[in-house]
Amino acid sequence: MKVVVNARNGARDFECEPGEKILHAGLRSGVELPYECATGTCGTCKARLLSGRAESQWSEAPGRRYFKSEADLLLCQSVARADCALEVGGMLKPREPGATAPRALGGVVRACRRLTHDVVAVDLDIDEPLDFDAGQFALVSVPGIAGARAYSMVNFDRRAERLSFVVKKKPGGAVSNWLFGDGVNGISLGLVAPLGHATFHPDVRKHVLCIAGGSGVAGMMSILSLACQAGHFASWDGHVFFGVRTARDAFFFDELDAFRARYPARLSVTVALSDEDVPASLAGAYPEFAFARGFVHAVAGERMAGRFADVRAYVAGPPPMVDASLRLLLREARLPPADIRYDKFS
Ligand SMILES: Cc1cc2nc3c(=O)[nH]c(=O)nc-3n(C[C@H](O)[C@H](O)[C@H](O)COP(=O)(O)OP(=O)(O)OC[C@H]3O[C@@H](n4cnc5c(N)ncnc54)[C@H](O)[C@@H]3O)c2cc1C
Ligand code: FES
Numbered sequence: 507m508k509v510v511v512n513a514r515n516g517a518r519d520f521e522c523e524p525g526e527k528i529l530h531a532g533l534r535s536g537v538e539l540p541y542e543c544a545t546g547t548c549g550t551c552k553a554r555l556l557s558g559r560a561e562s563q564w565s566e567a568p569g570r571r572y573f574k575s576e577a578d579l580l581l582c583q584s585v586a587r588a589d590c591a592l593e594v595g596g597m598l599k600p601r602e603p604g605a606t607a608p609r610a611l612g613g614v615v616r617a618c619r620r621l622t623h624d625v626v627a628v629d630l631d632i633d634e635p636l637d638f639d640a641g642q643f644a645l646v647s648v649p650g651i652a653g654a655r656a657y658s659m660v661n662f663d664r665r666a667e668r669l670s671f672v673v674k675k676k677p678g679g680a681v682s683n684w685l686f687g688d689g690v691n692g693i694s695l696g697l698v699a700p701l702g703h704a705t706f707h708p709d710v711r712k713h714v715l716c717i718a719g720g721s722g723v724a725g726m727m728s729i730l731s732l733a734c735q736a737g738h739f740a741s742w743d744g745h746v747f748f749g750v751r752t753a754r755d756a757f758f759f760d761e762l763d764a765f766r767a768r769y770p771a772r773l774s775v776t777v778a779l780s781d782e783d784v785p786a787s788l789a790g791a792y793p794e795f796a797f798a799r800g801f802v803h804a805v806a807g808e809r810m811a812g813r814f815a816d817v818r819a820y821v822a823g824p825p826p827m828v829d830a831s832l833r834l835l836l837r838e839a840r841l842p843p844a845d846i847r848y849d850k851f852s
Pocket of ligand 2: 540541542543544545546547548549550551552569580581582583
């Protein structure tokens with residue numbers, strides 16, 4: 507099926523495979539359609555059907571709350587059933603230089619280990635090597651569970667054959683609870699990757715600020731991995747703020763400390779505990795970390811005051827934490843939007 511997308515800066519067309527989401531087909535063909543979550547919640551991929559026939563695969567998608575017409579659809583949840591003409595609100599931007607177009611892949615669960623009472627680390631072997639940018643995510647589909655879930659890659663490798671993720675258990679959540687069950691190893695999953703704009707590139711000569719809540723630290727690990735590989739912190743500062751509720755929710759501290767130890771003069775890690783005072787045992791176990799009680803965005807705001815010049819910020823985690831961080835970065839830090847990269851784990 508041929509799809510034509512009209513935008514304020516012109517029209518582009520591409521072919522959709524049967525059953526392929528319009529968003530995936532466009533991105534695969536090099537047309538940078540608007541999107542953020544790629545999972546039906548944010549509404550960024552809203553488009554209007556001008557002609558033809560398209561079908562939504564998820565009629566209750568929360569992103570539909572932004573619809574203004576019967577003809578509106580979400581590109582990330584819709585498939586074309588005939589040749590279509592569509593209109594999107596904004597401009598079609600050029601793809602970031604060097605970015606890999608997403609494609610469909612297969613993956614097999616190879617290792618699944620608990621990091622905390624409600625966070626699991628999962629490795630997937632993929633059926634062909636994949637290049638991705640640090641900070642990107644994959645859409646993961648589990649057999650028998652409707653819809654795809656977005657998970658940020660933790661690792662950073664060129665031509666990666668294994669993708670690593672961390673997943674937080676959501677009460678009643680279908681995929682996250684499935685990952686906590688038995689018999690997950692060896693199961694084949696569907697993937698679409700790589701996706702996402704919250705990417706770090708070492709050729710951007712700026713200080714790095716990471717603000718992560720819970721499993722939002724996933725993409726930060728990938729960013730730190732590339733930044734350390736590229737020697738970025740030899741010339742630029744890195745400020746990592748990692749928020750968890752209590753000491754019981756802590757994970758990846760050893761890995762973060764290993765990154766910090768490679769650039770002790772310029773890379774700092776601050777842990778914010780929102781729901782309890784910092785236990786002396788935790789602070790004692792990581793003497794080079796800074797610790798504070800409070801919400802991670804508030805702790806980052808206090809400790810970064812006066813230090814926002816030449817900073818590019820990366821934010822990921824639960825939507826309220828990301829929204830509070832964005833308010834800090836835009837209103838108080840006055841960072842330009844191009845220097846704020848974020849993923850809301852909605
Ligand atoms: C860009 C991005 C990156 C993310 N990275 C991570 C990460 O690294 N680690 C992490 O723990 N979480 C991450 N998340 C959140 C993650 O994608 C899931 O929302 C979370 O794991 C809960 O999934 P669940 O299946 O357990 O819960 P559920 O409540 O069953 O599902 C939650 C989400 O699945 C999708 N969904 C549900 N039903 C359908 C359906 N019928 N059709 C289509 N879609 C459906 C929707 O997006 C919904 O919000 C990320 C989210 C985004 C947007
Ligand atoms: S990108 Fe489609 S709803 Fe978020």
